[in-house]
Amino acid sequence: MSYYDAETWQLTIDAPITGQKSLIKYKYLLQNQDGSIIAEWGDDRVFTLVHSTSVLFYDTWNHAGDYENAFFTTPFQEVLLPKAKKISRKTKSEGSFLFKVKAPLLSETHQVCIVGSSAQLGCWDTKQPSLLTKRDNWWEILLDVSDSSNSIEYKYGIWDSANKNFIAFEQGENRVLPNWIDNKFDQIVIHDGFIHKKDEKWRGAGVSIPVFSLRTQNSFGIGEFSDIKLLVDWAQGVGIKLIQLLPINDTIATNTWLDSYPYAAISAFALHPIYINLAEIAGTKQAKKLRQLRKVQDQLNQLEKVDYEAVLRIKWDFLWELYQEQADSCFETDRYKSFFQQNKNWLKPYAAFCYFRDEFGTTKFERWPSANHYSEELVDELFKSGKSRRKINFYCFVQFHLHQQLIAAVAYAHQKGLVLKGDIPIGIYRYGVDAWVDPSLYNMDWQAGAPPDDFTAIGQNWGFPTYNWKKMQEDGFSWWKQRFEQMSRYFDTFRIDHILGFFRIWSIPTHAVQGILGRFVPCLPVGIDEFTARGIQFDYARFCKPYITDEVLWEIFGEQQFVVKEQFLLKDQNGAWIIAPAFDTQIKIEEYFEHNSAQGLSSKVKEGMFELIANILLFEEPGSHQKQFHFRISIDKTWSFKQCAPAIREKLMELYHDYFYRRQDHFWYQEAMQKLPFLKESTNMLICGEDLGMVPHCVPDVMQQTG
Incomplete structure (x- = not known):
C-alpha cells in the first residue's frame, strides 16, 4: 500500500469476478523495518462484490491489543454477554454508504445509532437518529450521504429501543468522512472499528x-x-x-x-x-x-x-x-x-x-x-x-x-x-505419550526449569524436555493447534503457565541436577573478542571449568575436604585439582550417592560436590570451537568469581549485565512474535498468560501486540 497521510494508507486493486457475484476476503498486514509481519486481529474481512461495481473500503486497523477484542472471544460471546434482541423497528436502509462499527458491551435493549453534520445524518438531531442493525459481530447501516460537498462529521450513539430515547454519544472527537470519499464509487464501506465508550469495562469475579x-x-x-x-x-x-x-x-x-x-x-x-x-x-x-x-x-x-x-x-x-x-x-x-x-x-x-x-x-x-x-x-x-x-x-x-x-x-x-x-502447563512429561509419538518436537537432551530467585538460590529443574520450536513451526504449530482445539471442548478460556517459555526457556542439560547450571535458550552468546576488547585475558580452563583450590575446598567442605580430595578429585599435569571423570557432572554425583548411601558420606558432601561442579563462570556455545559463550547465572556468588581480581570482576559484570538484560531483548521479542500470534489465531478462547521472575523488557510490548 502507498502512504497517503499520517493516518491513511491506500491501494487500488482490479479484482476479476466470475459470475454475477464474488466473495472477497482480505486482511491487513504491517511489515516492520526488520521484515517481521504483524497481522491485524480478527477474522478475515468479508464482502460480496457484484459484477462491474467499484467499491471503496475505508477501514480501521484492528489492533490485537485493543481490549475490546476480548469481548469477541468464546467466553463473552457464548456465555457472559447478553444476546442482542432483534429490533423490529424499521429504519432507513438505502444508499451507497455502508457504515459498520462494533459495540460489544451493550445491554439487550440498547442499539447503536448514528447522527452527524449532514442532512442525511440528521444534522445532529438525537430525537430521530438512524438506527444500525446487528449482523454477526457488526452493527451496520446503509445510508446515502453522497450529495455533501464537504467533509462530514458524525458520531455513533446508544439508543434505548425499549424506552425509545437517546442515551448518549460515544466518547472522543467527532468522526470525519473526508471529502475525497465521493460518489464515483458504486459503494463505500466504512469500517469504523469499535464504538468509543470511555473507560467501559466488563467486571466479573x-x-x-x-x-x-x-x-x-x-x-x-x-x-x-x-x-x-x-x-x-x-x-x-x-x-x-x-x-x-x-x-x-x-x-x-x-x-x-x-x-x-x-x-x-x-x-x-x-x-x-x-x-x-x-x-x-x-x-x-x-x-x-x-x-x-x-x-x-x-x-x-x-x-x-x-x-x-x-x-x-x-x-x-x-x-x-x-x-x-x-x-x-x-x-x-x-x-x-x-x-x-x-x-x-x-x-x-x-x-x-x-x-x-x-x-x-x-x-x-x-x-x-x-x-x-x-x-x-x-x-x-x-x-x-x-x-x-x-x-x-x-x-x-x-x-x-x-x-x-x-x-x-x-x-x-x-x-x-x-x-x-x-x-x-509449559512442558510435557519426559516419559509421556507426546514424547513417545514424536520426540523430534522436543529437545530431549534439555530440561526446562527456572533461574535462581528469592525462593531458591539453586534455581528450579522441572525435568520436562523443552520444545523444539523450529520443528514445530514447520507444520504451522499443528501440535499446539490440536492441543488448543482439545481444550476448547471443555474450556472457554485458559491460562498459559510460564508464558515466558514462548520468549525463551531456562534450559538445563540432562547431566545437571540443579537449575543453576541452566541458561536461556535461545540466547545470543558473548564472543571471545568481547572479553579481549574489555581487557580480559581469556582463559578457557579458568572460566569454563570448575575452579578448585585448597581455599575453595575449605570454604565448601570444611574438614570433609580431605575425604572429597581422596574420593572425587584428581591432580592434573600442572598439579591443579580437577574433578575425576567418574564424578564430573551433577547427575553422576546424584547416582553415586543413590547407590552408595551406606558409605557414610554426609549430604553436605553431595551438595558441596554440586556446588563445586557449578563453580564456573561461562558455558561454551556448542559447536563454537571455544569462540562463543554464555554466562552462568549468579556468577557473583561463585567462589570462582570471588577469586578474580577486582578489575576483572568489574569488567565481567559489565558483560554479564549486557548479556542478561540488554542484548537479548529484541531477539526474544522476535522469538515470541514468531509463535504467539499464530497460536492465538488458532482459537477463539480467551488466552491469559502468567509468569513471575526474570521478565524481559520486551514482554509487556509483546503481550500488548498480541492482545
Whole structure:
C-alpha cells in the first residue's frame, strides 16, 4: 500500500469476478523495518462484490491489543454477554454508504445509532437518529450521504429501543468522512472499528480451585468432574462468573502418589481417570456392587488429605469390572463412535501407551521391548489383535466416560452463566505419550526449569524436555493447534503457565541436577573478542571449568575436604585439582550417592560436590570451537568469581549485565512474535498468560501486540 497521510494508507486493486457475484476476503498486514509481519486481529474481512461495481473500503486497523477484542472471544460471546434482541423497528436502509462499527458491551435493549453534520445524518438531531442493525459481530447501516460537498462529521450513539430515547454519544472527537470519499464509487464501506465508550469495562469475579479439592458426599475420596456442578451452584449464588481449574490431564506414570503432580501429564490430551464418578457409569444395574464400596468411600472422604494411591486403585478395579459388562454395548452407541472418530489421533496412541506402561511396569518407553519407537502400524495392530484389543480399548472406554462427565459439567456451568478456565502447563512429561509419538518436537537432551530467585538460590529443574520450536513451526504449530482445539471442548478460556517459555526457556542439560547450571535458550552468546576488547585475558580452563583450590575446598567442605580430595578429585599435569571423570557432572554425583548411601558420606558432601561442579563462570556455545559463550547465572556468588581480581570482576559484570538484560531483548521479542500470534489465531478462547521472575523488557510490548 502507498502512504497517503499520517493516518491513511491506500491501494487500488482490479479484482476479476466470475459470475454475477464474488466473495472477497482480505486482511491487513504491517511489515516492520526488520521484515517481521504483524497481522491485524480478527477474522478475515468479508464482502460480496457484484459484477462491474467499484467499491471503496475505508477501514480501521484492528489492533490485537485493543481490549475490546476480548469481548469477541468464546467466553463473552457464548456465555457472559447478553444476546442482542432483534429490533423490529424499521429504519432507513438505502444508499451507497455502508457504515459498520462494533459495540460489544451493550445491554439487550440498547442499539447503536448514528447522527452527524449532514442532512442525511440528521444534522445532529438525537430525537430521530438512524438506527444500525446487528449482523454477526457488526452493527451496520446503509445510508446515502453522497450529495455533501464537504467533509462530514458524525458520531455513533446508544439508543434505548425499549424506552425509545437517546442515551448518549460515544466518547472522543467527532468522526470525519473526508471529502475525497465521493460518489464515483458504486459503494463505500466504512469500517469504523469499535464504538468509543470511555473507560467501559466488563467486571466479573472468579474462583480458582483444583478439581481434586472439590470433595462432596458423592465423591470417592477426591473431587470429581461431576462435583463441578455443585461448585457452579455456589458460584452462581455469590455472583462469580468464572471457575479456574488446575490441569486435569492424565498423570499416571508409576501408579503411586508421585503421579499426583498435575503439571506432569503423560498426555497433553487425555483426561485423568481419578476424576471419574463411578456411580454415573454404574447406573442402576451395577449399583449394588458400588454400594459394597460405600464404607471405604466414606472412609476416604473423611481423610484430611487425598489418599491418591487408594482412590486410584479402587477406581481402576471397579472401572475394569464395569468395562467387562458394558464395553460391547458402549462401543455400539453413536456417542462413543463419534467420540472415538473425533479423538482417535491422540486417543489411539494414548491407549497404546497405557497398555505398554501397564505391560512393562514403566513409562520409560526406551525400555519397552519392540515398542521403544512409536509407529502407527504398531498401534493399529494392538487394536486388531485379540490378545491386546480387549485391554487397549479399556483406556478408550474410560476416556469416553470422562469426556461425557466433563462436558455435562461444562454445559451445566454455561446454563448457569459461568465459564470455565483451564490451565496449560509449559512442558510435557519426559516419559509421556507426546514424547513417545514424536520426540523430534522436543529437545530431549534439555530440561526446562527456572533461574535462581528469592525462593531458591539453586534455581528450579522441572525435568520436562523443552520444545523444539523450529520443528514445530514447520507444520504451522499443528501440535499446539490440536492441543488448543482439545481444550476448547471443555474450556472457554485458559491460562498459559510460564508464558515466558514462548520468549525463551531456562534450559538445563540432562547431566545437571540443579537449575543453576541452566541458561536461556535461545540466547545470543558473548564472543571471545568481547572479553579481549574489555581487557580480559581469556582463559578457557579458568572460566569454563570448575575452579578448585585448597581455599575453595575449605570454604565448601570444611574438614570433609580431605575425604572429597581422596574420593572425587584428581591432580592434573600442572598439579591443579580437577574433578575425576567418574564424578564430573551433577547427575553422576546424584547416582553415586543413590547407590552408595551406606558409605557414610554426609549430604553436605553431595551438595558441596554440586556446588563445586557449578563453580564456573561461562558455558561454551556448542559447536563454537571455544569462540562463543554464555554466562552462568549468579556468577557473583561463585567462589570462582570471588577469586578474580577486582578489575576483572568489574569488567565481567559489565558483560554479564549486557548479556542478561540488554542484548537479548529484541531477539526474544522476535522469538515470541514468531509463535504467539499464530497460536492465538488458532482459537477463539480467551488466552491469559502468567509468569513471575526474570521478565524481559520486551514482554509487556509483546503481550500488548498480541492482545
